[in-house]
Amino acid sequence: MNTRLLLVGCGKMGSAMLEGWLARGLQASNVFIVEQTETAEKLEAQYGINGVPDIDHIREDFIPQVVLFAVKPQVLPDLIDSYKPLVRAETVFLSVAAGKTIDFFTSHLGEHARIVRAMPNTPAAVSRGMTVMCPTENVSIAQRDMCQTLLEAVGMVSWIEDESLMDAVTGLSGSGPAYIFHLVEAMAQAGEAAGLPADQAMTLARQTVVGAGFLLDASEESAATLRENVTSPGGTTAAALNVLMDPKTGLPELMTRAVAAARDRSKELAG
Numbered sequence: 001m002n003t004r005l006l007l008v009g010c011g012k013m014g015s016a017m018l019e020g021w022l023a024r025g026l027q028a029s030n031v032f033i034v035e036q037t038e039t040a041e042k043l044e045a046q047y048g049i050n051g052v053p054d055i056d057h058i059r060e061d062f063i064p065q066v067v068l069f070a071v072k073p074q075v076l077p078d079l080i081d082s083y084k085p086l087v088r089a090e091t092v093f094l095s096v097a098a099g100k101t102i103d104f105f106t107s108h109l110g111e112h113a114r115i116v117r118a119m120p121n122t123p124a125a126v127s128r129g130m131t132v133m134c135p136t137e138n139v140s141i142a143q144r145d146m147c148q149t150l151l152e153a154v155g156m157v158s159w160i161e162d163e164s165l166m167d168a169v170t171g172l173s174g175s176g177p178a179y180i181f182h183l184v185e186a187m188a189q190a191g192e193a194a195g196l197p198a199d200q201a202m203t204l205a206r207q208t209v210v211g212a213g214f215l216l217d218a219s220e221e222s223a224a225t226l227r228e229n230v231t232s233p234g235g236t237t238a239a240a241l242n243v244l245m246d247p248k249t250g251l252p253e254l255m256t257r258a259v260a261a262a263r264d265r266s267k268e269l270a271g
């Protein structure tokens with residue numbers, strides 16, 4: 001957690017990671033954050049982190065080891081060129097922007113820039129994130145390790161060499177937490193339709209998803225076995241699963257379409 005880090009953009013994803021790092025003892029003095037002035041000032045007051053409104057306000061002697069882009073993909077083209085002066089062998093550019101390809105970064109920062117394209121997710125805020133990373137060939141082992149340490153501090157890390165898989169990764173783990181939160185909403189709505197008061201339906205739905213997540217985490221059994229453990233032959237769960245596992249109208253078919261839609265949008269964002 002001693003990496004000299006320049007975090008560009010501290011919105012939902014940037015702050016999710018920052019919260020995880022701070023909980024792991026990130027040294028505020030090693031970090032600069034580029035954000036809009038108000039947020040930058042708040043971060044400075046709250047954590048003693050150097051918050052600046054743009055790259056021109058970074059201390060001149062601050063040479064980051066990692067420049068982490070956590071801004072919206074749509075704003076990257078406007079700001080990326082101003083980071084070119086930071087290109088040097090000891091600096092790796094780590095991007096979490098959905099759809100923004102390694103080619104995009106090399107076309108703006110040059111072939112010498114060392115780039116890692118990453119896709120994290122918001123459970124990073126509670127150190128339960130899932131991040132997948134893809135490096136350029138010039139990224140050293142030490143730089144890979146540095147990125148791994150940063151992202152491992154906020155959850156699990158996996159690497160891919162084939163960048164084209166990043167769109168599918170985005171569709172599954174990047175966007176995935178939203179699917180689970182929506183599952184809670186859908187279950188609560190279904191509970192209400194089945195006769196429960198709204199508040200109670202939401203409490204039951206929420207705690208069921210939280211409890212199932214904890215059980216999945218604590219258990220060495222597969223998801224299929226955990227599902228079977230709930231399902232008595234000819235019982236209530238089996239009746240529900242007949243609906244959910246229907247090959248034509250069930251959850252697998254719906255989820256396949258949802259993940260494919262996110263994957264395709266990720267491709268579109270590459271522009």
Ligand SMILES: NC(=O)C1=CN([C@@H]2O[C@H](COP(=O)(O)OP(=O)(O)OC[C@H]3O[C@@H](n4cnc5c(N)ncnc54)[C@H](O)[C@@H]3O)[C@@H](O)[C@H]2O)C=CC1
Pocket residue numbers: 008009010011012013014034035036039053070071072073075079096097098099119120121122174175
């Ligand atoms: N929210 C999520 O679950 C995930 C988001 N991502 C990626 O993370 C990136 C950020 O997404 P969110 O955090 O959701 O968006 P956000 O809108 O919450 O955060 C973006 C931040 O960038 C700041 N910003 C805008 N222009 C800037 C500039 N010129 N310089 C510095 N900061 C600037 C904004 O003030 C804002 O705080 C996106 O590229 C997205 O694809 C990746 C994985 C998951």
Ligand SMILES: O=C(O)[C@@H]1CCC=N1
Pocket residue numbers: 098170174175
């Ligand atoms: O919705 C988005 O585009 C971002 C990328 C993955 C999760 N949120």
